[in-house]
Amino acid sequence: MGNPMLSFCQLARSQIAANGNVTNILALRGVDLTLFFRERCMGDPHTVSTWACEWIKAWDFLSPVTQLAAIHYGASFMRWYILPCAQTYATLSPLLRPLKEQLNIPHPVSLDLVHLPVVRQALLAGAKSWIDRVTPDSQHFNWGRGSRAAIMNAVLEPGSRPVKTLKPEFVAQCDLVSNWTLHESVVDDYPDVPKEVRLHGDDADPARFEPETDGREDYRPPELTAWS
Template sequence: EEDQKCSEFLKAIIKADQANHSGHVLPPGAVEGFGNLPLSSAVKANHYPPAVQARRLLNMRTEEYRLPSFMTSDGSPLSNIFYNYRDAAMEMLSNGVPSYQVLGPQDQIDLELFFRDRQPGDAYDVHSWACELVKNIEGYDVFVQLASCALYATYMRMIRPTKHQRLMPHRMNIDLVPHPGIRDALINRFRDWLSPDMTDTGGTSVGWPYSIEAAVDICPLTGRRMLSRAFFEHATNAANWSLDKSIRALFPEIESMGFHIRD
């Protein structure tokens, strides 16, 4: 019965798409990711279940920034951490909580909860969520953890969903991988890398040549630990990220996707 409903829904969307396709062109800034096939035919040809096809058709033509990542919950603790915060943040915004209280500081990366546990009165914002999430992923180099905090807290271009993430259903933990090339490789052929009890088998590095003291500043007004501007600029430059050569055995295609391998 559910498949029948999805099929009917899909047919309705395809019909609307065909009608819309006949008299309209893509608006400026919109994306279409299905090659040179008519959109509805391309989606039907990929053999995903009807519900997934319907979701992809709903995403068929819109501004790229409006397309969310097509991730699915796998019930893991890591997945639950993400979805619990997302739901809480959406509820806070819908209840009128100012966006700056949900998104956190816009001019700096607050790292305080990376170095200590949460206390009563600590903000429940994106910065604190990023710190609490990243510090609990074992096996990462500390500078990769700090860099990941910066990417998650600011939604930098490196962490924004790729076309693969927007159009192909995948596990939520893939979205936590900092580099877009690795995320696409995992979507094409999943290899467990961030589940509990897994470590960073790729030896991820951001190539920071200085001490942790140079990466972290103390705010003179609040006394809270913040990411230094020098480290932020270094960590958000994709050219500074690299993997150990041992990753070739697990990800033989990763070099061709633009990731630097250390020999």
């Protein structure tokens, strides 16, 4: 993951240095989800939006809702990584804001994209690779309204056509650690997880965490095995 990230970062910085449209390159008005729904075509730009959409396609075993959440995290981090400043830091997901340890301990850039601070802290302390733990069952994002309810059409660039982007309310939910649960087995390698993140067990049905409810008000999250 590190080399593609660094390559794109260098490309984006080169575009900005050549007087490219910073707002568009960094997707400051929102993430264009076009390349999440189709393959890249000749003439498609190289922006934070396109990078995040293509990056998450490698994680196609995750549910659509979890993929959309990851697109938000990837885009918000990449903006700041390309052009670290007050404006891009303000758009960085609170869950991804660097821990003190991240600033002091050398680590691969892929660690910075782990969206749960307690897991990043464990990785910096020498815990086993988190990537090996990522499965459809190991983590659930408890949006509860389905992927269609996370997306809206909007004009992100003046004078351009509407594109699919993430709804503000979905982004707001992504930025709350309380909306994530992890499988209870992660405690074996990450004993501090229950201090910050809820857990679920083997009997948890992923469909109950991320059902296509179309916004029904009668949805209730599953019973959880731990909470702090």
